[in-house]
Amino acid sequence: MRLSKSASDDRWHVRPDGVGKVTGELKYLTDMRLPGMLHGKVLRSPHPHAWILSIRTEKASRLPGVHAVITHEDVPGMNRFGIAFPDQPALCEDRVRYVGDAVAAVAAETEELAEYALGLIEVDYEPLPVIDSPEAGLDPAAPKLHPAGNVLHRTNYKRGDAEEAFSRCAYVVEGTYETPRQMHTYLETEGGLFVPEPHGRLTIYSATQHGFKDRMQLSRILGMPEACIRVVSSPIGGSFGGKDELNVQPYGALLALKSGKPVKMHNTRKESVRAGIKRHPMKIRMKTGIDGEGRIIAHQVRITADTGAYATLGAPVLNFATEHASGPYRIGHVDIEGISVYTNNGVSGEFRGFGGNQVVFAMEGQMDRLAEAAGIDPWQLRHINLRGMGDPGPFAQRIVQTDGARQVWASVAECALWSNRHDRSGRPEEPWLRIGTGAAITMHGAGLGFGIPDPAGGTLRLTADGKIQAAFGYEEFGQGLLASLELMLKDLFCCAAGDLEIVIGDTDRVPHSGSSTASRATSMMWMALQRMKGPFKSRLLGKASELTGLPAERLETGPGGVYEKGGEGPLVTYKEVAAACGEPLSTHTEFHYPTTPDAIMGAHYLYTYAAVCVKVMVNLLTGRVKVLDQYHAVAAGPVINPQGYLGQIEGGSVMALGFTLTEDALMDGGQYVTKNLDTYLIPTLSDIHERFELHAIEELPEGDSFGPRGVGEVGSVALAPAIVSAIHDATGVRIAKLPVSPEKLQRHFARILAGEGEEAS
């Protein structure tokens, strides 16, 4: 279906959290305050790399109005965090490794006082040589940033004999692709409220994509049982992967416990830039060869990722990049190596697309270069090589089959934008404006992958006041999870929105159901409800049968209560059913995200497919590129929430537009050059064009039991290669480094305008 409001009928749904958002009434966790609360601030390193010789906090501690000053000596438990590999100090002991590293923190009666107190903390540093690139980190003479050296992780995947196969290729292309340090730029910066409770408990109101994981890590840091910590983690003003890792939570928690008072923290944007994680910059070398028929027979990939000062999810991101570096293609001989290197450049971590964006940009660039070398239409070359139903996954693992690859390919092949790409009518007359069209395709794995605990679950209850309550451990960070869940529950029970109570984002009230990440939450909620609907309905209708004297088979759930099938008005209300139950009626499920049966670390089982076609206008005088039209095809199974689905693909694509054209958190010698939103430019309304079409392909093979696939990430993956392909179509210039530099384009264009031909590298 062409996804739009008019095509969605009543499934186009006003979000349950909508009114609070448009009126400003909704309290985000950073909006909360309590009487007598203190303000927390963190002292961060001025050096990207240095020894800490001494820390003196006496002057700050003596300042009236300062209630707590903490250093590493105040960390009662394990002074390390990290979602996958805990190597980041909450508060540094003897060494700082990036300019966001925390050395001390203060809680004071006002924000200004806390800031002033930070200035009274004396730290003696001895600067160390700065490793400002992965290449520098790999130099045998480089200082070691961590005990095991500067290599966080290596990957290696081989199939066949690529070296030998290259000798049989009719065409071989080689390219080196570079991608930027993209920043999540969630509008709500990190923060929250940290409240000491009676009986030694601590309540944390702070954004995260996985409340239970935060609770586990905080329990280790604070040396407190997990049961003593409550994490309330929704609503969130955007995350995109950027708030999955702990950020202010260790400081807020430690300060609250030390001062015995509620502590509010809210990072400034500058501090958020300095301390926050970014998308891994990657340098990707690819050598790819095809035979005379256009079949890819050899593919060699070398990926170097700058993981920054600490691990976070650097290893899984590299695994994901390695898995997706062959695109959705059948290739006989593959040789991929990846390396993720520690540097003093900030910290890289999880970001929408999870390493797929970088390598798909490279792979699709290779496809265009091969097509040109062989004189084959680029979309046709993809078709020749596209994986089909029954083909294994990129690591030759068994995967859940769909026809997604061919469906999205065909959708673009047939769309007007691609079909009319050679039509010259309507083109601008100005000789310095050029129009071009490009397209790209991707497959994108969902879930955490083989070998990683990826639990899911949920609970359904009938509450005493007659609400059908659904409790899940997921978070609403804007993606529309609440709206999707409400739609699914209304579908299941044919009830009214008012009959529902949705509970998420509170570790005291929800079951463990895994992280809201990896495009998994919608799938997991759907699968959990499939498991729970039978038992829950049968008990509910059984109880209603006792109350009405009618057999359960003749009853059904509806708005307000239980009906006789086809009858008007409920025979008993949900509240009456609840009152008649001795014990609260509830059903719970726990299961694991579906994984491939083949034991390959990180390999995925469920994939979504997407293809994008774009039309761009390039200004040869300014080097500026404007996207004029976009067509997206996404094969992700049934559309649960059309507004959310469309919003995720539109939003993901505009985020990718920034990745392609403007966004780079520039660093120089380990210091951020780009510190705020005046120099870090994300797209505005004027950067987008109103023409945007989304074809959502809902058909799944018969018997598919996995239902809707997530679309949180896939809209952000294939746009960059489509845009650079369109720039080439318009100007003959091939781009291999993102963001596309207008200055560099101008230099190429100067030659074109001088009539020296259009071919350039």
Added chain:
Amino acid sequence: MAQPGLIYWKSEVNGVETVLSVSPSLRLIDLLRDKLELTGPKLSCGIGRCGACMVLLDGKPVNACLVMAYQCSGKRITTVEGISGQELHPIQQAFLTEGGFQCGYCTPGMIVTLKALLDENPSPSRGELEAGLCGNLCRCTGYGGIERAVRQFVKARSGTEPTTSGELAAGMDAH
């Protein structure tokens, strides 16, 4: 009587006369969020670039992070909380029905800016809309839902439907 170093601050905030004793260098955003607990205006970049803190000062949109308390004493201040009356303002309604928000953190600033823009110019061209919203960033929607909301609002108010390349698109230029 204001304490030493503080100023006597009196303004009409969302239609209510409000009197405070505050530091003159207090930013309006902090005054609203911390002193008056009006947390609709959001703080994001702090340098007037993102528009999340936008409020109306005597009907004109301003970044509340760039205005000091002393600069707005005696003026009429409207935050997103003051935009709707008994019912939602039609712009808010359009945001709801068209999906003009996701995480919602930019939404108050976006709605405040649009209120001022559309009050002044009921039928903006695409170029005028681009200029009007150039100081409001949204990271979630990609602006698609926001643009549909504006379109729907304009249509409902004028009773005419702007064509796809009509009113809102008329300002498109080749930059």
